Amino acid sequence: MSTVDDHRLAALGRQDAVLRISEAEAEAPAVVDPDDERMIINMGPQHPSTHGVLRITMELQGEVVTRSKPVIGYLHTGMEKTAEDLTFLQGPTNVTRMDYASPLFTELAFSLAVEELLEVEIPDRATWIRMLMCELNRMSSHLLFLATNGMDLGAVGMMIYGWREREEVLRFFEKVTGLRMNHNYIRPGGVAADLPDGWQQDLEQILAILPSRLEEFDVLMTGQPIWRDRTQGIGVLTTDEAIALGATGPLLRSTGYAWDLRRAMPYLAYDEVDFDIVVGTYGDTFDRYAIRLNEIRESMRIVEQCIDMMPAGPYRAEDRKVTPPPRARIDESMEALIHHFKIFTEGYKVPAGEVYCPVESPRGELACYMVSDGGSKPHRMHIRAPSFVNLQTLPYLVQGGLLADAIAVISSIDPIMGEVDR
Amino acid sequence: MADISDLKRKIGLGDDGLAGLGHSVFTAPIADLVKWARRRSLMPATFGLACCAIEMMATGTAHYDMARYGMETFRASPRQADLMIVAGRVSQKMAPVLRQIYDQMMEPKWVISMGVCASSGGMFNNYAIVQGVDQVVPVDMYAPGCPPGPETLLHAILALHEKIRTGELSERRATTGGGAGFVLDAAQATDAQPEPVIIRTGGR
Amino acid sequence: MSDPQDAAETGEDHTGPELLHGVPMSSSRGQVVLHPGADAYLGLMADLLSDGYTMCVDLCGVDYLGAVDRRLPAGVTAERYEVVVNLLDLEGRRRIRVRVQVAATDPALPTITPMYPGAEAMEREAMDMFGIVFEGHPDPTRILLPEDWEGHPLRKDYAMGRIPVQFKAVEGR
Numbered sequence: 001m002s003t004v005d006d007h008r009l010a011a012l013g014r015q016d017a018v019l020r021i022s023e024a025e026a027e028a029p030a031v032v033d034p035d036d037e038r039m040i041i042n043m044g045p046q047h048p049s050t051h052g053v054l055r056i057t058m059e060l061q062g063e064v065v066t067r068s069k070p071v072i073g074y075l076h077t078g079m080e081k082t083a084e085d086l087t088f089l090q091g092p093t094n095v096t097r098m099d100y101a102s103p104l105f106t107e108l109a110f111s112l113a114v115e116e117l118l119e120v121e122i123p124d125r126a127t128w129i130r131m132l133m134c135e136l137n138r139m140s141s142h143l144l145f146l147a148t149n150g151m152d153l154g155a156v157g158m159m160i161y162g163w164r165e166r167e168e169v170l171r172f173f174e175k176v177t178g179l180r181m182n183h184n185y186i187r188p189g190g191v192a193a194d195l196p197d198g199w200q201q202d203l204e205q206i207l208a209i210l211p212s213r214l215e216e217f218d219v220l221m222t223g224q225p226i227w228r229d230r231t232q233g234i235g236v237l238t239t240d241e242a243i244a245l246g247a248t249g250p251l252l253r254s255t256g257y258a259w260d261l262r263r264a265m266p267y268l269a270y271d272e273v274d275f276d277i278v279v280g281t282y283g284d285t286f287d288r289y290a291i292r293l294n295e296i297r298e299s300m301r302i303v304e305q306c307i308d309m310m311p312a313g314p315y316r317a318e319d320r321k322v323t324p325p326p327r328a329r330i331d332e333s334m335e336a337l338i339h340h341f342k343i344f345t346e347g348y349k350v351p352a353g354e355v356y357c358p359v360e361s362p363r364g365e366l367a368c369y370m371v372s373d374g375g376s377k378p379h380r381m382h383i384r385a386p387s388f389v390n391l392q393t394l395p396y397l398v399q400g401g402l403l404a405d406a407i408a409v410i411s412s413i414d415p416i417m418g419e420v421d422r
Numbered sequence: 423m424a425d426i427s428d429l430k431r432k433i434g435l436g437d438d439g440l441a442g443l444g445h446s447v448f449t450a451p452i453a454d455l456v457k458w459a460r461r462r463s464l465m466p467a468t469f470g471l472a473c474c475a476i477e478m479m480a481t482g483t484a485h486y487d488m489a490r491y492g493m494e495t496f497r498a499s500p501r502q503a504d505l506m507i508v509a510g511r512v513s514q515k516m517a518p519v520l521r522q523i524y525d526q527m528m529e530p531k532w533v534i535s536m537g538v539c540a541s542s543g544g545m546f547n548n549y550a551i552v553q554g555v556d557q558v559v560p561v562d563m564y565a566p567g568c569p570p571g572p573e574t575l576l577h578a579i580l581a582l583h584e585k586i587r588t589g590e591l592s593e594r595r596a597t598t599g600g601g602a603g604f605v606l607d608a609a610q611a612t613d614a615q616p617e618p619v620i621i622r623t624g625g626r
Numbered sequence: 627m628s629d630p631q632d633a634a635e636t637g638e639d640h641t642g643p644e645l646l647h648g649v650p651m652s653s654s655r656g657q658v659v660l661h662p663g664a665d666a667y668l669g670l671m672a673d674l675l676s677d678g679y680t681m682c683v684d685l686c687g688v689d690y691l692g693a694v695d696r697r698l699p700a701g702v703t704a705e706r707y708e709v710v711v712n713l714l715d716l717e718g719r720r721r722i723r724v725r726v727q728v729a730a731t732d733p734a735l736p737t738i739t740p741m742y743p744g745a746e747a748m749e750r751e752a753m754d755m756f757g758i759v760f761e762g763h764p765d766p767t768r769i770l771l772p773e774d775w776e777g778h779p780l781r782k783d784y785a786m787g788r789i790p791v792q793f794k795a796v797e798g799r
Contacts, residue, residue: 007739007740007743008740008741008742008743009743018764018765020764020765022767022773045516045519046468046469046519046523047468047498048468048496048498052470052471052472052475053471053516072769072770073513073515073768073769073770073771073772074471074513074515074516074519075471075472075510075511075513075516076513076514076515076550076770076771077511077513077546077548077550077551078546078548078549078550078551078779078787079546080755080780081548081549081550081779081780081784081786082545082546082548082786085786093545094545097472097473100472100473100476101476116655117655144476147483159479159483160483160484163479163480163483163484163485164483164484164485166480167480167485170480180477180480180569180571181473181476181477181569182473182568182569243680243681243716244680244681244742244743244744245743245744246681246682246683246742246744246745247744248681248683257716259716264716264719265719352695352696352697353654353655354654354655354696354710355654355655355657356657356684356712356721356723358683365683365714367683367684367712369684369686369710369712371688371696373695373696374695379688379690380686380688380689382684382686382688384683384684384686384712388747388748388751389683389744389747389748391747392743392744392746392747417472418472418473421513421770422770514771514772514775515771515772543789547786547788547789547791548786548787548788549779549784549785549786549787550771550779550787553789
């Protein structure tokens with residue numbers, strides 16, 4: 001039997017970064033030493049720079065952060081418990097509200113898990129529509145990141161620019177799915193509705209205006225000395241630390257390790273499209289910003305290819321036991337009416353089993369671990385949220401840095417508290 | 423002190439404070455001025471919790487632009503804010519924080535409950551979510567939607583402006599915790615189709 | 627008896643007596659699953675770490691109260707709780723799943739945070755939601771719920787906590 005390794009991070013030279021004390025201790029330190037300049041402060045949960053309700057207890061020595069700990073749970077919604085009470089068709093409405101900046105990815109992970117348990121085949125068009133919508137969602141999520149990251153670091157104009165671009169994508173989403181956010185569009189069996197007529201022209205319009213706007217961001221931020229001074233060398237993470245802590249997504253790629261599930265373990269139709277993985281060099285805040293900016297460009301490439309290569313066919317599996325029949329058929333056929341009724345009230349039964357389905361969300365590896373007991377509701381539905389795990393790198397990233405840099409670092413991790421707390 | 427309250431009563435201020443301004447013909451225009459100033463420069467406190475926060479930010483940025491109503495300055499400090507837009511689901515852990523922020527705000531203050539989760543718990547009727555933020559703070563305007571689009575939030579804001587303009591909401595609440603108290607006709611709640619309440623915005 | 631590795635590739639579910647790293651294994655929808663006992667768990671994780679599974683992507687608990695039918699290989703006694711660990715080998719591009727049975731009375735398991743520091747928050751969540759104690763955990767406090775909360779919500783005997791929906795008739799004015 002092998003011996004248990006020493007603490008893996010201590011072996012990497014990183015230790016004593018997490019402030020593991022209870023709430024009571026944080027409020028009233030036991031020993032008050034007048035010569036000790038250390039002070040424990042609390043940041044959040046209501047604070048403009050914490051990307052949602054994230055609370056951080058920090059131990060400061062002057063302006064330098066020595067230890068810290070993210071305190072979460074302020075948005076705990078009991079979604080995993082709720083999921084055990086909703087049928088598999090209702091499931092995406094629940095999980096979509098976890099990562100509300102990129103809701104289609106969570107819907108996708110859930111739907112892929114259910115489809116794997118059902119062992120149902122999804123038509124090609126549904127797969128490509130999913131891929132198209134997910135890449136557009138990646139773009140809108142990264143634009144949100146650029147906007148909030150810019151604002152956190154003082155480039156308030158970036159907030160306006162980022163949202164201006166995001167509105168274009170949201171307008172397309174509203175046209176296709178009916179909603180700007182939390183779409184409930186990707187469902188087990190395919191997607192909820194086909195792409196409307198004229199979608200290629202709409203997307204080509206978006207793709208025509210975005211490149212010049214992204215160059216504006218380059219001028220506003222990438223090349224700008226203040227931006228570089230504030231982000232380069234701040235919040236450095238190494239590959240070994242990232243892997244030990246389970247960090248994925250831009251956090252891991254910024255360290256120089258090219259890990260992207262779309263390339264390493266392809267799902268949907270990512271092995272049929274051509275795109276590059278954007279990788280950083282130093283693992284600092286600037287790298288994470290630049291990676292996300294360039295990932296928008298790569299997503300645009302994928303969207304272009306989707307426009308060209310979109311297959312024809314049905315947009316959802318034809319299995320009537322799983323996907324509801326078209327509304328028109330309900331008036332004509334008794335069988336269709338019964339199927340519709342059963343699917344929307346009782347729900348379809350999914351064979352017993354367990355699956356783990358990962359996808360590459362804008363924040364990292366997002367996966368759904370689902371256990372079915374053969375009934376119409378999941379026995380256990382667990383979402384592996386990338387922000388929940390990525391947030392563990394926070395104490396290590398801010399250790400030794402200034403308090404002002406902590407804001408930049410939190411922003412560069414890009415956590416979405418909805419999926420952290422679920 | 424007796425002299426001053428005598429004087430106050432003579433010019434119409436009385437003991438009603440600012441609400442009493444409207445009683446006298448000399449001070450009514452001042453009351454209107456105060457109400458105009460209050461509604462034209464509401465400063466929201468940043469209380470974005472979940473998905474609704476994203477739509478609130480969208481309302482504040484260029485396409486929908488709250489700045490035309492004087493509201494683009496989101497104040498981080500509750501001491502400097504007078505409108506709290508509770509945007510998102512309030513969990514059990516967050517409820518005391520919400521109340522603390524509300525208490526730190528100075529009068530006059532208003533609360534918009536944005537989204538169904540803040541208004542009633544939304545789709546999350548479970549152990550973790552407070553079923554309606556009005557269990558914790560008094561709410562003046564409820565904006566439904568999941569999430570409410572920026573247009574819905576703007577409608578709620580303008581309706582609030584209207585309420586401030588007509589003076590319905592400028593009175594201090596008799597006891598802390600009293601809600602805005604809009605009456606819903608019992609008949610409307612059951613069978614009869616409720617009359618749509620059209621709030622005409624764009625007053626003076 | 628077909629090789630579970632092959633069954634994993636074809637995607638069939640399979641529970642056989644084969645052992646991997648000395649532990650019963652099965653395959654579930656194309657994924658190799660290992661079923662160690664609670665005492666073999668820590669040793670197995672160390673073996674897997676040295677085998678190249680450098681990242682712990684997910685650790686969660688499952689409550690099987692209610693005699694839910696689940697297929698386990700021979701020699702594995704089903705308990706009420708299960709802790710499921712998903713590991714990832716980035717260099718080798720493979721995944722593996724570990725399912726440990728945890729008893730209903732005094733559920734406990736050793737912590738893997740020395741080997742996989744990323745599991746710290748995940749184990750705290752399992753402690754919070756299921757009440758499974760991870761011995762040796764550096765910070766065994768609640769993570770998602772308030773510190774003074776009683777009960778473990780994701781257990782099957784914990785109610786949803788819903789309130790009866792009613793139309794609130796607002797009084798006054």
